[in-house]
Amino acid sequence: MSAAIREWLRRLRATFHKAPEDAEMEEELRLHVDMIADELKRRGLSFEDAARQARLQAGGIAQVMEQRRDQRGLRWLEDLIQDLRYGVRTLRRAPVFTAVTIATLTLAIGANTAAFSLVDPLLFRDLPVRDPGSLVQFTWRYPGDPPLNVFSLDDYAQYRDRSTVFSDMVGLAPLRTESSAGREPIGAWMVTGNFFHALGVRPALGRVLDVSDDTPGGAPMAVVSWRYWQARFNGEERALGAIVEITDRRLPGPVHATVVGVAQPEFSGMTVSMRQDVWVSLGAIPTAMRSRAGVGLLARLKPGASIAQARAEMRVLDQSRIDGLAQRDPQWRHVAIDVTSARAGLSTPLTDQFGGPLSLLMAIVVILLLLACANIGGLLLARGASRQQEMAVRVSLGAGRLRMVRQVLTESLLLASIGGALGLVGARFGATILTRIMTSGTQSLGPSPRLEIPLDARVLTFTIGVTLLAALVFGLAPAIAAFVSAPASALRQGGGAQTKSRRVFGNGLVVAQVAISLALLSVSQLYIGHLRHLRDRSLGFDRDRVLLMSVNTSRAQNREQLAALYRDVVARLHAIPGVDSVAASGMTPMSGGAGSAFLRVEGFDEPAHDRQRVSLNTVSPNYFLTYGTPLLAGRDFRDSDMDQPRRIIVNQALARKYFPGRDPLGRHVWLENQRDPYEIVGVAGDAKYNDVRLPSPPIVYQFALMSRGSSDLSLRTSGRRAGLADDARRLVDDVFGTNSVGRVTTLAEQVDASIVPERLLATLAGFFGAVGALLAAIGLFGLLAYTVARQTKEIGIRMALGATRGRVSRMVATSAGWLVSVGFLLGAPTAFWSTRFAARSVENLPAGEAVPIASAAAALIAVAFIAVYVPTRRATRVEPVIALRAE
């Protein structure tokens, strides 16, 4: 073995140091022949005969040299280096072609890498725990709400003890930690004691939690993540026994948990997109609060049990919970527990929101890659045709066909590798920007979302794979062309005509590009249209120029004090130049906070099984003015309503539902669990509440100058004045106490943040759609330019025989027209199908519309015209005399 390696190493070295040994070798051979000749001479042959005989006996020096050269170095490596050198030279001779190709590949491979590096950890990568494939999670979904994985500890105990299909069931819940002075907030999770054992996660130091840590009233124990151990304790053993302090607003006081172990390095929790530093035992929850604590559930299927079985069993077990809840709220009848795989981790708002869009994005970039390959393949083929003569010469000089194919493929690989390397760099930036967009919209519940995009082996493998595949795909056609090149005919024809099969193939590539980019553009038009629709769809308020501030109002002891503070702050805010109106409210649209209650109305009998809650908000006077929501009937709240608090304003949707054909003004309604009625004093226009995608729900606006605890202030401003927000913040802090202002944002930002997935898709699909159209245009342009170049002689003859410039340009344009038409013919059904598919993966997206496809086609035609114009012009500029003389 070692001998074989030694041989290989020497050959490798010899590959790079060549010249002196070759000369030595040749001398040795010559001496060998001389020796034979001497020997023969001694036997009496004449000098000439001896020399002849010796050469015959020894064999040809040149052949032996060649053989020895093969043995001396590594032949394939030498060939590869030679091909690469040649390839670099060839590419440098055509700088524009090379630049366009590499830019295309960089974009395509970069986009794929960026998308993959996001999609993989979020959706596909298995968690680093024992047998992740058998892990499942439970979710349920209240109508109109996102899916939730929240159950009470009692539910957990019941399911765990009564289910038969699971070998383990664990409960876990994120704690809402706050940053204590000078420290980042800790990503802390409360977990049941069997968490680590069920997952098969071992301690790197100390021990992991176990069931004995669950004892009610027991001291809270903690296991820290490897990363946190390194960051906070420098990876030292003294971490064991240290105290980690966790502050959660919902708990009466800070939790002091004792660190008993460090989890193995690979394990960083059950969710990909949330920071996880510490896992604490159930002891963290005071016994009194246990009945109210909610946990997410995760279970491991017994060997052989299927998800369908688990789902069926859990629906039975969960029925009593649903029945209990449905007695108060019949909407619960529509809720059924679902069991889904958790092999890639528990779903989070991030995976729920972006799972669909990211998969679509992945599909889009894969299509883009195909398009890029078709494009480059076409360009290479056209170039290869003009290199036919060069190939023919080389074949005539003895180059093997496979050797030619190898050389062509090496050139493709060279292009793809440069594109891949640049793409990898670009993907790092792209992915960072993508994560920033993705996390910009999520309201943080629990640990702050943290999405890390590692440049790891999987991403690298993916990129290399994509690069090789791309090189193969776009290099295939030129390689085949090189293989079948017939030297004699190519040389004779002087590169004049092209073979029919090659022409058909080249045309086919352009048709495919037109078709694919039509589909791509249609999908992007669909998303852009949808986003525009969401933005324009009457929100019911004017989203521009409204400043939002969340204010901690706990300084006020009672209602009267709060009212005084409110009046003070409103008056002073009004004094700031540029502030037109000010209002306070319990929540602001699209903020994520919400309240709801059942409503009882005299003379309106709601069927018991279909009772639905109405949405609630508490607002101050001028709220509707500030938001630009019209008051359709009645009046706005007044300061004096302070004394008569049981008056409400409702929106149109509520009036339509509960008072069809009647005047709601002056009528009385009852809110759930309240004895005294409210009187309706006004009807406001419909406005979006918490989801731009849904129509406005029925809303009850109650009166409050400001709400206790915390409240939102909204300021309508005129013009954009820098520093206005800072002025307002200082002023509010002045009134309510230092640091009482929390989040400051604008209404427009808040609305946009609620539709990040749509914006992400529209932006990226739009970008890639445009790139796709550009590629198709380049492909069309390349093919036509090439065709015109090859037909120069033909055009010259035609013009010499009296064809007008108009006729010639018609001839060129007609062939282009055919290509584009066939592309559209094939592309239209593809586009129809892809838009339908794309629409299905995004919620509330109208499908089956022709508008996106039509606008995409229009855009493509415009681009095609430009691509056709230049080659056509060049064709008409052909001077017959010059064209014919070129022969």
Add this chain to the structure above:
Amino acid sequence: MAARIEQVSGGHVQLNMGTLYPGLMRLEQRGFVRGTWGVTESNRKARFYALTPAGKKQLAAEKREWNRMVTTMQAILNEPS
């Protein structure tokens, strides 16, 4: 060397340069022989190849293997059928 092999084998094995030199080269690359430039008795420059210690060991091993093979083959072929 070619002549010597031809002589020893009784003319059955004839090596021309195309066979001899790549073989020698492979042996040299594997570190079993080492070639040095020298001068022959007839005062002519030539390259001399000698076995290295590793080469000797390898030769012994190959011989053993070959003998084993021959013995085995003989045993099989001489088996009365």
